[in-house]
Amino acid sequence: MDPAPPSATPGPPTPASYSEVEASPEFGELRHSYRVFAFPVTVAFLAWYLLYVLLSSYAGGFMATKVVGHINVAFVFGLAQFLTTFLIAWIYARYANARLDPGAEALKARLENRTASVGLDPAAEVPGARLENDATLEDRS
Template identity: 70%
Template sequence: MSTAAQPPADHGPHKAHEAPPDAPHEALPFTEVQSGAEFTELRRSYRSFAFPLTIGFVLWYLLYVLLSNYAGGFMGTKVVGNVNVAFVFGLAQFVTTFLIAWWYSRHAAAKLDPKAEAIRARLENDAPRGEGDA
């Protein structure tokens, strides 16, 4: 088996499949699937969740960095005992990271996984050579 030597695009998984490195995965109708309604909906559902959320947490983190830099007085305000705003802000970054990870995973399990699996199952079942071995 020489698939190890080939780029990822052209391996029929674990089947001897001697395509030149630049040959497309001609066996499956990827272009049709990509423009189909089902995949468009999956892409929208993924991107409309992950992209704004990424921008959101990066801005929230940058806000923290910028406040640390340019709002020393505010960040140094004591909240309880020796614990100041900077500290609380830092801990809040931990909390939001945990929450976002949980929220994304919930979204993915409920909205993305079923759609992805449906498309994948159909593609692989239709494949002439029984593609896909995960």
């Protein structure tokens, strides 16, 4: 179903196009790339944080072990929590820029411009569509 004539300006996508995209292999791949990073990393940093909390509560002797001068294991672990947080944030930003954003942009372009670019080859429509997309985005902001 395509209610708008081809000459119409790009409007909000219809629900039909959403479920089409949802079923597409490109979207499946995007969702997989996101989840395969975000879910295990979330489990990992929460486990690491809980380990730290539990060690602080129940392993006082171990945490009190001196490392250098007055700096003990508790400080090293605490600062390591800071370090892993910075590191995960940085790695995720890099991962998302490289692995998530291009796929998301392409799908977005396909959804927001489908009525305007009827009949075009989906691969060919992407660059032009992205430009229009950016324009509408700027209008909104």
